[in-house]
Amino acid sequence: MNVADAAARFIPGHPRRRRAGSGKAAPAVAAAVIALSAGACDGPQSALDPAGPAAQVVDQLGWVMWSGIAVVLVLVSVTMLIPFFRPDVRGKRRLFLWGGGVVLPAVSLTALLVWSSGIGEEMRRPDAELSITVVGRMFWWEIQYEQPGSGVVVSANELHLPVGKTVEIRLRSEDVIHSFWIPSLAGKTDMVPGRENRMTIEASRPGVYRGQCAEFCGAQHALMALPVIAVAPTEFETWLGRQAQPARPPVLPFHQRGREAFVSAGCGECHAVRGVIAGGRDPGPDLTHVGSRLALAAGTLDGGVGNLAAWIASAQHLKPGNAMPSFDRLDGPTLRAMADWLESLE
Amino acid sequence: MTARWAAGVLMLVAPAACGDPSPAAHDRNVIGGDAGRGRAIVASGRYGCTACHSIPGIGGVAGIVGPPLDSFARQNFIAGQLPNTPAMLVRFLRDPPQLITRTGMPDVGLAPDEARDVAAYLYAAGGTP
Numbered sequence: 001m002n003v004a005d006a007a008a009r010f011i012p013g014h015p016r017r018r019r020a021g022s023g024k025a026a027p028a029v030a031a032a033v034i035a036l037s038a039g040a041c042d043g044p045q046s047a048l049d050p051a052g053p054a055a056q057v058v059d060q061l062g063w064v065m066w067s068g069i070a071v072v073l074v075l076v077s078v079t080m081l082i083p084f085f086r087p088d089v090r091g092k093r094r095l096f097l098w099g100g101g102v103v104l105p106a107v108s109l110t111a112l113l114v115w116s117s118g119i120g121e122e123m124r125r126p127d128a129e130l131s132i133t134v135v136g137r138m139f140w141w142e143i144q145y146e147q148p149g150s151g152v153v154v155s156a157n158e159l160h161l162p163v164g165k166t167v168e169i170r171l172r173s174e175d176v177i178h179s180f181w182i183p184s185l186a187g188k189t190d191m192v193p194g195r196e197n198r199m200t201i202e203a204s205r206p207g208v209y210r211g212q213c214a215e216f217c218g219a220q221h222a223l224m225a226l227p228v229i230a231v232a233p234t235e236f237e238t239w240l241g242r243q244a245q246p247a248r249p250p251v252l253p254f255h256q257r258g259r260e261a262f263v264s265a266g267c268g269e270c271h272a273v274r275g276v277i278a279g280g281r282d283p284g285p286d287l288t289h290v291g292s293r294l295a296l297a298a299g300t301l302d303g304g305v306g307n308l309a310a311w312i313a314s315a316q317h318l319k320p321g322n323a324m325p326s327f328d329r330l331d332g333p334t335l336r337a338m339a340d341w342l343e344s345l346e
Numbered sequence: 347m348t349a350r351w352a353a354g355v356l357m358l359v360a361p362a363a364c365g366d367p368s369p370a371a372h373d374r375n376v377i378g379g380d381a382g383r384g385r386a387i388v389a390s391g392r393y394g395c396t397a398c399h400s401i402p403g404i405g406g407v408a409g410i411v412g413p414p415l416d417s418f419a420r421q422n423f424i425a426g427q428l429p430n431t432p433a434m435l436v437r438f439l440r441d442p443p444q445l446i447t448r449t450g451m452p453d454v455g456l457a458p459d460e461a462r463d464v465a466a467y468l469y470a471a472g473g474t475p
Binding site for chain 2: 301302304305306307308309310311313314317318328330331332333335336339340
């Protein structure tokens with residue numbers, strides 16, 4: 001269709017005026033867009049693929065508003081185009097003005113207000129069965145699980161949750177404002193230095209999800225991800241019991257060498273490995289069970305001995321500006337021994 | 347007379363056999379290795395390849411702990427010590443410290459078929475041999 005034809009459609013009385021039936025492409029295009037985007041919704045970090053009650057509520061609210069807005073858009077567009085195609089139609093003016101301009105918005109918006117205020121309550125359940133404290137730091141996550149009766153189990157950079165149980169998350173920060181966000185499970189809650197924010201979260205099905213820091217916190221804000229693993233409650237209890245144990249003494253001489261190198265290189269200044277070294281003045285991620293984690297450095301690298309060695313030797317190259325220096329003067333066998341020993345800490 | 351002609355022709359043709367500009371082709375064929383699968387293994391990040399090395403054809407982080415592998419296929423040596431042949435490369439990938447005790451490259455746990463695939467990819471992407 002050339003420009004002249006397009007213009008003709010909008011000028012009443014034009015000799016080359018076409019009928020309005022040439023809009024046949026529009027429904028096909030809309031259908032294609034919807035079909036394509038339907039497959040784009042799922043994934044470990046998708047607010048459109050809710051795996052928990054809070055995320056379910058957000059998703060529902062989103063779809064209701066989206067559909068409502070789409071309907072309004074279509075209505076308004078059609079009403080706007082009527083005079084161009086049917087210039088002889090005289091609408092009932094009062095009906096349009098008062099009905100469409102006052103009654104319709106009042107009714108629909110009031111309904112939306114009442115409904116959305118009500119469902120907000122479902123996102124916060126006060127009856128939590130487990131409490132986990134997450135402390136945001138530049139650029140990693142310190143995680144403290146409360147074990148009823150036996151104190152606190154400290155871990156880092158990977159959050160485990162029992163499926164079907166309401167968990168209270170207490171959010172703090174020791175430096176700048178971070179934000180705790182696991183899109184598949186719940187909305188964002190900021191971690192503000194000097195105060196403790198609380199939210200409840202629940203995973204309704206097992207799986208591996210991905211969270212991310214959602215408040216710009218510095219040079220490596222983009223590499224501050226949080227793998228979240230939801231498992232059956234019994235599995236969670238077993239896992240937590242193992243995490244509470246100190247590191248097992250090394251069996252292989254190579255691992256013994258790695259452990260000694262870890263201590264003598266000064267890693268204990270920042271990193272605690274319970275049973276080996278307490279960790280120090282400048283807290284870094286607790287490494288007591290680092291070998292069991294899916295990822296390193298807050299989701300920057302996969303786990304495994306290759307990635308561990310790379311991280312130890314070139315942390316500043318892989319995540320410039322993070323708090324860990326590159327230990328690039330270690331000789332080959334020492335580096336491998338350290339990586340091997342850390343990987344054995346399951 | 348024929349001898350002089352023959353000598354003359356030989357003198358014209360012979361220099362072409364000297365200073366052949368194309369080097370002898372190294373054996374870069376890994377039997378049982380699939381370069382496409384090898385690329386997937388390297389790109390997955392599971393074994394930390396790109397965390398230490400810069401590897402051609404793989405985007406994202408390029409490590410500086412080990413040497414860049416951009417022209418690996420042209421090199422004579424693996425890690426400066428081992429002859430760069432397909433068999434040696436596969437052995438090296440499967441257990442580097444066993445062949446070079448002072449290396450910083452760990453045994454990352456590659457299965458035999460994975461090592462063959464990765465070797466095939468390193469040769470395919472690492473420049474013209």
